Amino acid sequence: MHDHRKLGRELDLFDTDPLMGAGLPYWLPDGAIVRHNLEEYVREAERAAGYRHVYSPVLGKRDLYEISGHWDHYRDDMFPPMDLGGAEQVVLRPSLCPHHALIYRSRSHSYRELPLRIAELGGMYRAELSGVLGGLTRVRAIHLNDAHIFCTLEQAVEEARAALALIARAYADLGIRASRYRLSLPGEGGKYVADPRLWHRATALLREVLDSSGIDYEAAEGEAAFYGPKIDVQITDPAGREATLSTVQIDFHQPERFDLHYIGPDGAKHRPVMVHRSVIGSVERAVAHLLEVHGGAFPTWLAPVQLAVLPIAQAQEERAHEVVRLAVARGLRAEVSGPGDGTLGARVRAARLVPYQAVIGDREADAGLAAVRLRDGRRPGAVPLAELLERIAARAADRGAELWPAA
Known part of the structure; x- marks a missing residue:
């Protein structure tokens, strides 16, 4: 059985230092090669699938996350705000989606431009407790292969289905096997946005995506994002531990919160649907899994020395x-x-x-x-x-x- 933490140190791929802090690994030259090639693979696959890449800051004003709902529903997982003087506070972002919503909102859009696919391999930060941190699989500084598709309601199912197909192709290229697909639904408690109408619509669409793709799946309550249900692609490591690597979500909540719209063929404003998707999830978790799956014997294209x-x-x-x-x-x-x-x-x-x-x-x-x-x-x-x-x-x-x- 391979442990990526042991392999990572033996092969000089990554390490940590107490002065940097727990959950903040650094990449050594050979590890940086693996990471760079993985990132370029994903960017190339996304470009071929019609995505356009952007960069956005790892900081945002607290107000941004109040609008998105992260401050109300996700605050325990966020780092504390930093005071910049006066009433201004900024936060290390826990997610990229609010930034991409602002990028979409910065320009007017016609229905002819949709679907608009925005991708970024960007940093985000989660205030994980020390007890749950481990190697590359649970870290505080995460580099997420993220993307958001702004589309019409009629396009949402096909876009989500295409995202699942992109994930399947990437897994085949990387030698990753999905152990199961999970439809993650809300559970009890105040973690979730209280809007049954939006939850029902999004869940129905994701079920249609899974059924029309011929994918067997299991529903799991309590695993949804705070703003909507999601499809989780689960992987299992050699020790039998399961984790989520890739996700696809259909979101009606944030388009409303940020008042997003496009101009339809009737000349009126319409609300877009926001499809969230991540092909390989976090680079850290993906590399950890690849290390354990291949035992350090990476495919030729990923190997630090070929x-x-x-x-x-x-x-x-x-x-x-x-x-x-x-x-x-x-x-x-x-x-x-x-x-x-x-x-x-x-x-x-x-x-x-x-x-x-x-x-x-x-x-x-x-x-x-x-x-x-x-x-x-x-x-x-x-x-x-x-x-x-x-x-x-x-x-x-x-x-x-x-x-x-x-x-």
Whole structure:
């Protein structure tokens, strides 16, 4: 069983420091590579699906969260306001949706522009109690792959359905398996916005989304967001612990609170529907899950080092460094592990999680070859360097899981 906290430290991916504070991990260079490639994958998938990316501040005035409802319904999970003098207070945002509502509201919109899909990979902050913090799965500084779709009522089901399809494609590419889908509904207590009409409409639409997508799901009371029901995509770690990674929500509450509108074909103002969705949830939780699923042996496109070049003796080190330069020129991540790092066997073992190893002796150096070892134990033999780099670049580009086609 893999524990991402142990792996993260062993592989120099991330760490924490008491002076930074609990629940505030920092990313080391190799971890930053994994995170960057994951973020770029999501942005690319979103661009292809018609999303436009924005940036918004991690701070907002307290008034903003009073309007959105976070201050009344979510205050216990927010950090205390900061006084800026006079009556002005700002808060570390607990969510991106109020900011995106303001971005939408900043311009007038016609029905012809809808659906308008706004995406951001942005920071948000939750005042989690120390006792529930753990590695990357529960943190206080969260980087969320978030998006909000402003659309007509008639478009809402299709947009939510398309968001679920985007999540499914991402899981297939990343090697993630959804353990179940949950329709999260309100429970007892004052946590939720008191508007039965909006809850009923949103729940009915989400049921239609799930049913028309052919997805089996379970309803769970008490798991909804304070402003509306949501579809939660659940994952299970190797220890059997379940968590929510991705979500899709249909929201009628915030469009009303922020008085959002668009101009319809009749020339009158109409209220848009706000579809919230997150493909991979928080980057922190996604990386934690990927670490545990793959045991640190990331797919080629995510691996911090894709190619380890191993000269047998000092005489081949210059050639090994030349191979690394050629690999880097192809956009690959490669490193030399020379005789000064230990015996060849020790270096092979040290690079056991690297997808490809290129061993270079005198014969290989003279002939422009590399003796290839794969992470899965196969040895395809001596391969021309140009062919090897082309194969690795192709696997990285298509995000394929197969390292080397079977003969």
